Amino acid sequence: MKRLVVIAALVGAAPALADEGMWTYNNFPNAKVKEKYGFEPSQQWLEKLRLGAVRLAGGCSASFVSPDGLVMTNHHCARGCIEQLSTAKQDYLANGFYAKSQAEEKQCPAMEVNQLVEITDVTETLNKATQSLTGKQYSDTLKSEMAKVEKACSAGDDKVRCDVVTLYQGGKYNLYKYRRFQDVRLVFAPEHAIAFFGGDPDNFEFPRYDLDVTFVRVYQDKQPAKTPDYFKWSKSGAKENELTFVAGNPGKTSRALTIAELEYTRDVSMPKSLMYLSELRGMVTEFQKRGPEQKRISSNMLFGVENALKASKGRHEALLDKKFFATKVAAEQELRKKVDANPELKKKYAGAWEEIAKAEVQLGNLRKDLSYIEHGQGISSSLFSIAKTLVRAGEELPKDNGQRLREFNDANQPALKANLFSPAPIYPELEIARLTFSLTKLREELGAKHPFVKKVLGKESPEQVATRVVKGSKLTDVKARQALFDGGKKAVEASKDPMVQLALLADPDARAIRKKYEEDVESIIKKNSELVAKAKFDIYGTSQYPDATFSPRVSFGSVKGYTQNGEKVEPFTQMGGTFEHATGQDPYALPKSWVKSEKVVTASTPMNFVTTNDIIGGNSGSPVVNQNHEVVGLVFDGNIQSLGGEYGFDESVNRTVAVHSDAIIEALQKIYGANRVLEELRPGSTKVPPVKANPAG
């Protein structure tokens, strides 16, 4: 892995150079794009982009691709839904899914689509409220002010979602108002084998040959929603050197973190999480060998674990790169020197870095308890999460909106309920395995003598506890959850459900450690990060982009190959290459539909391609559009070098990996005969009857 050889720029140290940046819609570097690419996006142009691109609340991006609510995203972003709709007999993950009529479109148990309709800067309002506060008072006030602003914005309408987004580590606060869709139905998904061709070995690699696409549709009042701000399909698709825009929701970057925070990540949290994920991966991989049904029910989990593991490895390697880390250290030292040199700035900001460093030490002390007691590494199970939500809902919902744990405030309730009451199946066998695993880690990490461990395990083994609470729980039934939710605290406390009882048992400790963390660590980091961000504004100005926060952003770039280990990597692969790379064995086994269609597919059709757009996890499913707002591709990955993008962007090797728009059309037409989707993407295109697929079968 050749990585980060040249760091084009460091956020906050200087204006971003080259194609770097995950820009907000209200601070886009129009002039810079014009200078480099000769095209200047107007505010109107950006607005259309913002309205066509949407967010999947579960952690992905997507876009409207028809006026009737058709949404394009990645197969791996809709995997959860596809798996939840599957059964042992009807496995849509293995066989793909195509609704031949609108009536056949199947509702995803827990999918939420958000369209950003308005942005308001609320920095002054919040700053005024928290002025001169510190510690717990600061963060409590900030929290309740945010809740107030959000509530006023959504005004009790479930179809509106309002989030105060913390930008620049608190340097700015923007209120994002979304149109919210919670009725989302599956329209078309290819087989997992081609969506994720090459599997984990090829994940984050290029060249690639994946058809990682899925179409869903948003509904309003049981009818396809009207979505006039959709993207049209490009006739020609992406071309080499073409200017490309990616409109999506990058999840998290850490480019503006202080050295103390980066060191904590590199030396403490990252190694621990890499080991946890590795062990979990070993467990789930072997769990899959129990049989085909066990393989089916755990495959979404395994994908999530492997994907997170590979991404974390890349990030960790970036932080371990000494030269790269030295540039981060140098940037911080320069900033601090400039602050120290100006008495006024020094007075305002100089102490911030030290305060953050101290909070990181405190975080180190709390880490194990926080991860294992509150954050779910110690008691990991879908049923337990449900029980925990029920226990806390009983406690939190009667409180004033601003006083609740943040996930229970009014703005977050629709998402909360969608998850809580999702009819997605929960598999006891997998639940027991996960819970046994996590309880074993709980005992290992906190020690058998830890009071919480003793309380949870008693004289039972982790496996005994897991088996007892899963087998005895009725929470697999949505009605049982609804009854406890409606019954509130009293009903929950009276429940004999062993999973609820476990959640009740664990909750006081979990709340206590969370409180300690919020007061002793989080509030200090928040407050002082805000100061660091303001110092950067004062010194370097505001033509910077904020770290990613899973909120809508735009990046610009162009279709371009790169050099890896001295070899040139071409920007495109072709559909023919897909057949060449097939071995017949998972993860290089093509689905039957492809094998049958080899002869009718035009081998030279572009399959996947790379661009210099600056993206990160969360951008999966983003449309790649040209300057005419036409879809030329679909982001589904970054190359291995892009993983270091968490901490810095290197245009020479960081690449976005996308499905080419032509490959989607070619496959829908010649492999899947999915005319209903085709006609929606390119009206009139199916009038000429397509070549009959499956000539061999």
Added chain:
Amino acid sequence: MKRLVVIAALVGAAPALADEGMWTYNNFPNAKVKEKYGFEPSQQWLEKLRLGAVRLAGGCSASFVSPDGLVMTNHHCARGCIEQLSTAKQDYLANGFYAKSQAEEKQCPAMEVNQLVEITDVTETLNKATQSLTGKQYSDTLKSEMAKVEKACSAGDDKVRCDVVTLYQGGKYNLYKYRRFQDVRLVFAPEHAIAFFGGDPDNFEFPRYDLDVTFVRVYQDKQPAKTPDYFKWSKSGAKENELTFVAGNPGKTSRALTIAELEYTRDVSMPKSLMYLSELRGMVTEFQKRGPEQKRISSNMLFGVENALKASKGRHEALLDKKFFATKVAAEQELRKKVDANPELKKKYAGAWEEIAKAEVQLGNLRKDLSYIEHGQGISSSLFSIAKTLVRAGEELPKDNGQRLREFNDANQPALKANLFSPAPIYPELEIARLTFSLTKLREELGAKHPFVKKVLGKESPEQVATRVVKGSKLTDVKARQALFDGGKKAVEASKDPMVQLALLADPDARAIRKKYEEDVESIIKKNSELVAKAKFDIYGTSQYPDATFSPRVSFGSVKGYTQNGEKVEPFTQMGGTFEHATGQDPYALPKSWVKSEKVVTASTPMNFVTTNDIIGGNSGSPVVNQNHEVVGLVFDGNIQSLGGEYGFDESVNRTVAVHSDAIIEALQKIYGANRVLEELRPGSTKVPPVKANPAG
């Protein structure tokens, strides 16, 4: 984990302070021991110690405890043997083993005991031979000179083993001549449940309650060997503050490594190995759930993986401790400054650190190929190791002794053959699982496009290859191995055994990467480490101990508690505490024999204890003796703080953890009624009939 708060001393930077040091028998700090403890071991005293303490060639320590070849070691050191002797019907790991008569003693399939009878300094001989050589020439010459010296020493006698031991990273070379025992038989082993009570959660922890003891016997010419230099049993056992000696074989420390080497370990090799072990652990843990027989056959492997993982974690944390690492950096800088200040020393030594640093960069480039192609992370299976040995034996044995790969030279052949022809059972189901796991990692780490990966996998999946080569192999049969070994290269190359064919396929690549490593990395590090060691001698003198190299060493210390997280930890636990800590659930479930005997065991009998002796992995099974050479305990672990001992010793918290001699007697007598062993340990002690065990059953 409070660790390494005070580093008493750094090897090579200054004479060791306090109880630090894993000393060689020919450079023991007698005067220092006298100064601190009032007792001065004479050379004669040390010789008796050296002859009573033995090494288990597989990676542990032990001691003679009777004149008739009775050897005491840890249960976990004899685990492999115990598991190999077990079957699904007769599970000695679960039920323990006791040979009521000599005839019932069962031969361990592959155990070798070494008694160090003579030490000769051969530094000058080797230095003379390699004088002014560098690179490949240097290491080839060194290797062949070592082989020559070893061969002359053993003179073809299988009962003699001669190893040239590299001390002080090459500052000195000593020839160690051992009496070698290869007929070793199992005499007594308790149940695994009490030997490893508390399991992985309590591993490396204290207080502890483990009876981690096993007795074996060495035979010569089918009769119990005569071992006049044995240790007698102490009447009173270890007492608080008593002076204690540990005579054993610490495996490996890295206290004298350069900063470049430590950084490579911390940032590259250690994180990779922690992830590999974590994933393997997850896999094996879940494999155990396939059924009781699968649990039995994989339990030794799981123990090994978990033990290595926990130890590595502790070491990694030590290296990540910034304060500690700064002391290592400071020590190196001081040394280099002193070298630079003296023109003569500067000329001889100044370049060594930079050369090592460059070799580490090169190691980073080779790491993946080396680990996955040659070192077995990529093709991991007992049958494959056998096949690889057969392939290489055919190639190597016809060569001159000095020209062979080191493991095939004459001195190493007895051990090689013992492993190759071991009748220990090999379980195809576990083999397939391990091989599938490792081949999957091979593809993941080197990439699906790597030529070696393509060659090994072809169009098959890792699982298909693993299943095919394991199921098709006849190498589970010792006779088949013997035939191929006897038939030499021709027979091996003609073999249709798929495992042999896989080994033949892999060997050219494996040899090539090994050669590259030896030439571009190992020889450079060896040569320059020798220079660094000599610089230390020139500047700090010779009253230092060398890093551990799994060769016999002595450490001194005393029985002493410590303080952990502000709480005092008493130096002893009692047998009664064992019963108090039992929950009835693995790993806190006591075996039936113990449950039955609770009332007859004297609760106040000391169970485990801690001392300040400086030990490390490999010391397991070492006797703890008092100044009269009497056994007062049996080392079986170090506390969690001792794991950082890989890099430095902190007397305030580093502790050796041992089974108390009294607990062994009490258990043999009251729980196991193992009178034959008792009588041998303390002649005459069983004349008075012991209290009848098992009053309840």
